[in-house]
Amino acid sequence: AQTVTQSQPEMSVQEAETVTLSCTYDTSESDYYLFWYKQPPSRQMILVIRQEAYKQQNATENRFSVNFQKAAKSFSLKISDSQLGDAAMYFCAYRSANFGNEKLTFGTGTRLTIIP
Amino acid sequence: DAGVTQSPTHLIKTRGQHVTLRCSPISGHKSVSWYQQVLGQGPQFIFQYYEKEERGRGNFPDRFSARQFPNYSSELNVNALLLGDSALYLCASSLGQRLSGNTIYFGEGSWLTVV
Helix, strand or coil: CCCCCCCCCCCEEEEECCCCEECCECCCCCCCCEEEEEECCCCCEEEEEECCCCCCCCCCCEEEEEECCCCEEEEEEEEEECCCHHCCCEEEEEEEECCCCCCEEECCCCCEEHHH | CCCEEEEECCCECCCCCCEHHHHHHHHCCEEEEEEECCCCCEEEEEEEECCEEEEECCCCCCCCEEEECCCCEEEEEEEECCCHHHHEEEEEEEECCCCHHHCEEEEEEEEEHHH
């Protein structure tokens, strides 16, 4: 079974600064997807960024980028130029690439606070 | 286009009662999944349905059941409610196709409180 670990329950960053959220995972599969989801107080899970395991290039979406280290099974999220609207719970998630299997395995989350 | 919609948004039930939660996927999406999120934890996978067939089941007791209808909407049913069933229940949908690995979209959830 796959597991996802987020070792930082809480993080804080000054507005406009950069912060990195950590995530490690365990799997015996070679093909899979990794995601970072944001959950604001409204509780809706919003996809921030995704990474295909077969791609060596790290994914980037505007101010959000990842550092994907497949051998180390590490998947960190870097938020640049932090904004007040980035405050939320952030969840790292794993999904197998097997067709038809859409089960997401989530970590326990990191609460990100933005300091004005 | 409407996103994933869930109903009701909030409800309170008594121990031992039954509850039905409903989910309408994004138009064109054929796969629906259900998750339970207890306060302070990450979501836990309950079920996945694709084309009205169960594709996956998480580690939940038989009190939990679900189904998907011909229009791809879905219901999650929980019988004999326990206090520990109090949680946010999230529904998610996707195209269900392999191409591009299917982005999964979530609804805003149904808050269930069992008293």
